Amino acid sequence: MRRYNKEVIYGIYDDEEKLLQAVRRAKSKHLDILDVYSPFPVHGLDQAMGIEESRLHQAGFVYGLCGTLTAFLGMSWIFTKDWPIIFGGKPYWPVPAFIPITFELTVLFAAWGMTITFYTICGLWPGVENPQLDLRTTDDKFCIAFDSNEVSNSDVRSFFTETGAEEVNTKSI
Amino acid sequence: MSAVVSPVRRPLIEGNKTYHQITEDLCTPTERTPSRAWVIAFIIAVATMAYGFFCIGWTIWMGTGSWNLNRTIGWGYDITNFVWWIGIGHAGTLISAILMLFRQRWRTGVNRAAEAMTIFAVICAAIFPLIHVGRIWVVFYFFPYPNVRGPLWPNFNSPLLWDVFAISTYFSVSLLFWYTGLVPDFATVRNRATGLRKKIYNFLSFGWTGSAKHWSRWESLSLVLAGLSTPLVLSVHTIVSFDFATSVIPGWHTTIFPPYFVAGAIFSGFAMVLTLMLITRKILKLEEYITLEHIESMNKVILVTGTIVGVAYLTELFIAWYSGYVYEQFAFFNRAMGVYWWSYFGMMACNVISPQIFWVKKFRRSVLVTFIMSIFVNIGMWFERFVIIATTLARDYLPSSWSYYYPTWVEIGIFIGTIGLFFTLYMIFTRVAPVVAIAEVKSILKLGGNQYVESHNYKHVHGFSDHHGHEESHHESHHH
Numbered sequence: 001m002r003r004y005n006k007e008v009i010y011g012i013y014d015d016e017e018k019l020l021q022a023v024r025r026a027k028s029k030h031l032d033i034l035d036v037y038s039p040f041p042v043h044g045l046d047q048a049m050g051i052e053e054s055r056l057h058q059a060g061f062v063y064g065l066c067g068t069l070t071a072f073l074g075m076s077w078i079f080t081k082d083w084p085i086i087f088g089g090k091p092y093w094p095v096p097a098f099i100p101i102t103f104e105l106t107v108l109f110a111a112w113g114m115t116i117t118f119y120t121i122c123g124l125w126p127g128v129e130n131p132q133l134d135l136r137t138t139d140d141k142f143c144i145a146f147d148s149n150e151v152s153n154s155d156v157r158s159f160f161t162e163t164g165a166e167e168v169n170t171k172s173i
Numbered sequence: 174m175s176a177v178v179s180p181v182r183r184p185l186i187e188g189n190k191t192y193h194q195i196t197e198d199l200c201t202p203t204e205r206t207p208s209r210a211w212v213i214a215f216i217i218a219v220a221t222m223a224y225g226f227f228c229i230g231w232t233i234w235m236g237t238g239s240w241n242l243n244r245t246i247g248w249g250y251d252i253t254n255f256v257w258w259i260g261i262g263h264a265g266t267l268i269s270a271i272l273m274l275f276r277q278r279w280r281t282g283v284n285r286a287a288e289a290m291t292i293f294a295v296i297c298a299a300i301f302p303l304i305h306v307g308r309i310w311v312v313f314y315f316f317p318y319p320n321v322r323g324p325l326w327p328n329f330n331s332p333l334l335w336d337v338f339a340i341s342t343y344f345s346v347s348l349l350f351w352y353t354g355l356v357p358d359f360a361t362v363r364n365r366a367t368g369l370r371k372k373i374y375n376f377l378s379f380g381w382t383g384s385a386k387h388w389s390r391w392e393s394l395s396l397v398l399a400g401l402s403t404p405l406v407l408s409v410h411t412i413v414s415f416d417f418a419t420s421v422i423p424g425w426h427t428t429i430f431p432p433y434f435v436a437g438a439i440f441s442g443f444a445m446v447l448t449l450m451l452i453t454r455k456i457l458k459l460e461e462y463i464t465l466e467h468i469e470s471m472n473k474v475i476l477v478t479g480t481i482v483g484v485a486y487l488t489e490l491f492i493a494w495y496s497g498y499v500y501e502q503f504a505f506f507n508r509a510m511g512v513y514w515w516s517y518f519g520m521m522a523c524n525v526i527s528p529q530i531f532w533v534k535k536f537r538r539s540v541l542v543t544f545i546m547s548i549f550v551n552i553g554m555w556f557e558r559f560v561i562i563a564t565t566l567a568r569d570y571l572p573s574s575w576s577y578y579y580p581t582w583v584e585i586g587i588f589i590g591t592i593g594l595f596f597t598l599y600m601i602f603t604r605v606a607p608v609v610a611i612a613e614v615k616s617i618l619k620l621g622g623n624q625y626v627e628s629h630n631y632k633h634v635h636g637f638s639d640h641h642g643h644e645e646s647h648h649e650s651h652h653h
Contacts, residue, residue: 039615040613042385046389051389080324082322083323101329110397112345114394114398115353118391128379129380130382139196
């Protein structure tokens with residue numbers, strides 16, 4: 001089990017609308033949210049929390065480009081330098097014939113690169129046990145968590161009451 | 174959870190589900206002991222698969238001489254089955270990737286199972302090129318790697334090599350896409366489990382917690398994978414069609430092949446999705462998730478792609494006549510009237526004529542008609558590949574080498590075995606993973622209007638929604 005050595009105070013909501021309003025309210029009250037947990041991607045939560053758009057797709061472009069270059073330069077080197085052979089009277093460097101494999105390797109590199117990057121930056125991997133605040137957040141509950149050392153306890157508790165949290169709990173993770 | 178009333182849209186998920194109810198409905202099939210029917214069906218599937226592997230073993234041990242291929246007919250059951258399975262796989266990617274880009278939210282009910290089907294179909298497909306090379310123990314020669322034979326490289330000009338790249342990329346990218354969608358759902362299953370089961374599902378779920386930042390990246394990743402899979406899936410069957418189209422065999426050497434093959438692939442894939450879904454929804458009682466709306470939408474796709482395929486068949490005939498090229502004309506005359514006329518007839522009847530009944534809404538929404546039609550299409554598309562491959566090869570340029578092809582028990586056994594393998598894998602999947610994407614269904618629950626009021630008519634509730642575009646309000650003012 002991974003450890004963060006944090007005291008966490010968290011509230012449980014039963015609906016994503018309440019969650020969104022609560023997150024917006026926390027922003028306006030300058031309460032620093034540690035994390036939000038939900039059973040599915042809640043539309044508009046990124047903007048409400050101020051999560052920047054992921055740069056995964058930029059990374060994907062770079063990986064894809066690596067695939068393009070690997071395939072195209074690799075085939076070009078093999079057919080013009082390493083072992084030139086004439087196939088069916090075609091030129092040594094048949095660029096149109098390289099397009100399918102170049103395309104496939106672009107997709108292959110981009111997809112694998114992005115997926116591996118995704119799991120790595122999220123700290124998700126087979127065998128990893130990440131601490132969970134409440135098991136119901138993968139079912140039907142939504143959770144907002146604060147770091148107890150970062151926010152005042154009374155502020156947070158009144159925030160949870162005002163925004164309609166069903167339960168408020170603490171946990172050290 | 175409070176319900177949101179959307180009076181204008183039909184719900185995508187029926188039965189006024191709550192989030193918890195969705196979790197219950199979709200996780201329990203993985204949690205309860207398998208039913209008697211499942212166990213019996215599984216034993217049949219495994220036995221069929223085992224027989225298939227026996228025949229594969231026979232082929233490898235005895236050589237491809239145990240097949241009825243000869244110098245005239247170099248491709249028979251093997252490549253017919255390969256193309257058939259690869260085509261079936263295409264529907265899963267179409268549903269999960271292309272419909273995702275088009276924001277077709279109904280896909281969430283079927284995308285998980287359809288994509289599982291893709292992966293299993295590609296596994297079945299991949300068996301055929303591997304064994305038909307004869308010496309499977311040197312099959313790694315397919316791949317370019319620095320070797321001690323020169324190094325001698327594969328021929329990058331060859332569509333057969335493009336196929337190696339296309340299919341391995343397609344398989345691995347589909348697997349990533351599918352698994353990334355599964356990770357949050359495995360976490361849902363994990364959080365309901367205890368003991369060893371919890372450990373296994375934690376391993377499978379990669380320690381997923383549902384953190385907002387992870388969801389944000391997850392959505393970003395899914396979107397790009399969908400964007401990558403879309404041209405990928407189109408490229409795969411395009412390249413499969415190049416295997417034929419770049420040769421100089423009359424009947425194969427046609428520019429219409431790529432779009433024609435892709436349409437045929439989607440056509441056969443949706444048929445197989447329907448075959449599987451209709452059984453799955455019945456046995457796992459998922460009628461509220463895989464609804465008649467889904468069946469109707471997929472039947473529309475079958476109608477459209479079946480008609481495209483029909484147009485392609487007729488175009489081929491027309492172009493053969495119009496080209497004035499006698500060998501091309503003979504190839505098509507031979508397909509329709511030659512020794513294999515029955516397979517051409519089966520293809521036309523199953524693929525072009527029978528789907529036309531889906532112009533009628535009553536048939537599109539009938540489970541029984543859909544099931545029978547899906548089997549027809551599966552058979553018809555198998556015939557299509559057989560017509561293209563065996564019929565064309567059986568009558569080549571030299572009448573002295575004309576031949577007739579029929580499979581041996583080994584070839585039939587391998588084909589039936591892949592069907593067993595497919596169902597074995599699919600049945601394991603329904604026991605291990607939620608067959609409907611839990612998180613994705615939850616995320617569209619409210620968008621689809623889970624409180625749709627059947628009796629309301631559109632005009633009455635027109636003013637309720639604030640989503641109307643300019644034209645619509647304009648239209649409304651006219652109306653009053």
